[in-house]
Amino acid sequence: MSLLKIVDLHKKYGNLEVLKGVSFTLEQGETKVVIGPSGTGKSTLLRCINRLSPPGAGEVWLDGVEVTDSKANINELRAEMGFVFQSFNLFSHLTALRNVRIGPIKVKGMNKDAATKLAMEELERVGLTDKVNAYPAQLSGGQQQRVSIARALAMSPKLILFDEPTSALDPELIGEVLTVMINLAKEGMTMLVVTHEMGFARAVADEIIFMENGVIVEQGTPSQMFSNPQHKRTGEFLHKINELYGESD
Amino acid sequence: MAFDWAWLPLLAHGLILTIEITVTCIAFGFVLGVILALMRVYGGKWLSIPASIYIQIFRGTPLLVQLLMVYYGLPSWGISLSAFVSGVLALGLNTAAYQAEYLRGAIQAVKSGQLLAARSMGMTMPQAARYVVLPQAFRIVIPSWSNELILMLKYSSIVFSVTLLDLMGVGKRIASHNFRYFEVYVVVALFYLALVFIITQLLRLLEKKVHIPGLGEHAES
Numbered sequence: 354m355s356l357l358k359i360v361d362l363h364k365k366y367g368n369l370e371v372l373k374g375v376s377f378t379l380e381q382g383e384t385k386v387v388i389g390p391s392g393t394g395k396s397t398l399l400r401c402i403n404r405l406s407p408p409g410a411g412e413v414w415l416d417g418v419e420v421t422d423s424k425a426n427i428n429e430l431r432a433e434m435g436f437v438f439q440s441f442n443l444f445s446h447l448t449a450l451r452n453v454r455i456g457p458i459k460v461k462g463m464n465k466d467a468a469t470k471l472a473m474e475e476l477e478r479v480g481l482t483d484k485v486n487a488y489p490a491q492l493s494g495g496q497q498q499r500v501s502i503a504r505a506l507a508m509s510p511k512l513i514l515f516d517e518p519t520s521a522l523d524p525e526l527i528g529e530v531l532t533v534m535i536n537l538a539k540e541g542m543t544m545l546v547v548t549h550e551m552g553f554a555r556a557v558a559d560e561i562i563f564m565e566n567g568v569i570v571e572q573g574t575p576s577q578m579f580s581n582p583q584h585k586r587t588g589e590f591l592h593k594i595n596e597l598y599g600e601s602d
Numbered sequence: 603m604a605f606d607w608a609w610l611p612l613l614a615h616g617l618i619l620t621i622e623i624t625v626t627c628i629a630f631g632f633v634l635g636v637i638l639a640l641m642r643v644y645g646g647k648w649l650s651i652p653a654s655i656y657i658q659i660f661r662g663t664p665l666l667v668q669l670l671m672v673y674y675g676l677p678s679w680g681i682s683l684s685a686f687v688s689g690v691l692a693l694g695l696n697t698a699a700y701q702a703e704y705l706r707g708a709i710q711a712v713k714s715g716q717l718l719a720a721r722s723m724g725m726t727m728p729q730a731a732r733y734v735v736l737p738q739a740f741r742i743v744i745p746s747w748s749n750e751l752i753l754m755l756k757y758s759s760i761v762f763s764v765t766l767l768d769l770m771g772v773g774k775r776i777a778s779h780n781f782r783y784f785e786v787y788v789v790v791a792l793f794y795l796a797l798v799f800i801i802t803q804l805l806r807l808l809e810k811k812v813h814i815p816g817l818g819e820h821a822e823s
Contacts, residue, residue, distance in 0.1 A: 441715075460723055490817040
């Protein structure tokens, strides 16, 4: 059984159909990268998976439980899916440590001492032991994004959804975030990542999913997609990304 | 022109009543204001419309009329409230409408992505409001809230019209004994001025104390 199964997912904003039937699966421990032109529905796809934005039709299954079932306990299911945002969205009034431990305490009912210990471990994992008492506004973008990854990890999620985690960052800060993500993938975390960082995709992606106009045009392993794309659009898009972002590996 | 300081103990009583009324009505108005603001921002149509109507009514009619309706009007419906309760209730219901509007602005000023982040980790809407949005909104609202507090302190003087001996009521009584209206009201006014000064300083301290480190110190977000 797949850890995440998406079946024929549809989403409309008014008359605009953003997702026109998207289906794929994600196995335990896999990392898949979603690429595609902007406005193609990649972020919408991620938000439909944890129902931050309710899908119009189709099914999402997490570990055998239907997320899209209206009777499902959505808060419990969301707690099992980490979400990392493009704009970090750390809680401004809380220190890095408190940002990371608030989920375990309030959502999972963990006691404060255990949650603090856990939060320290997760912050160590993203290399921020010296910043535990800093507030978000005192951190660089790269540091903020690493705190937000630690915040997701502290919930011990079954998978993490990344929504363009490096596209709001200055170029010199992208590397530190990608390094953390690459390590996570290598440690066996299940990840679905919307990104244009092809260096990351080459390094750890089991598969690349190319989306355009609300549908999946093509999916395949990185080497397959780079060397022998089946669709003309896939080749054109990958070529364009390479020109824009360069080879980062 | 000398002021007869023998009245001082009476004035002190009035001062204490003024502080009691102001603090109670502000606290009551704050609780109701938070509820109204949450109804307006997150309540959907069915909760936000009643909240809007409430706010429109209490901001759109004179406070004195509201007070007189509570104290002299409600007894005809069989509800008789003491002068103190009437004063606090009328002032509290009124300030709730204003505080709700300030709070609504503050809630909307908290970056919406933080609410998404809270929901995405499995917090319920009440949890997200309580642990993420409101702690920040309360900080943002302090400057406009301190204005409201100062206004309510001064507006509380209208309770003399329902027989209460607050600072204003005591002043009026003293003046009608000694006919030294000018001196008496100057002293009363100085008491209000001193209170406003103290409140302003205290709230400035509070604002500094709860300021989020690093926020607003550099341009990038």
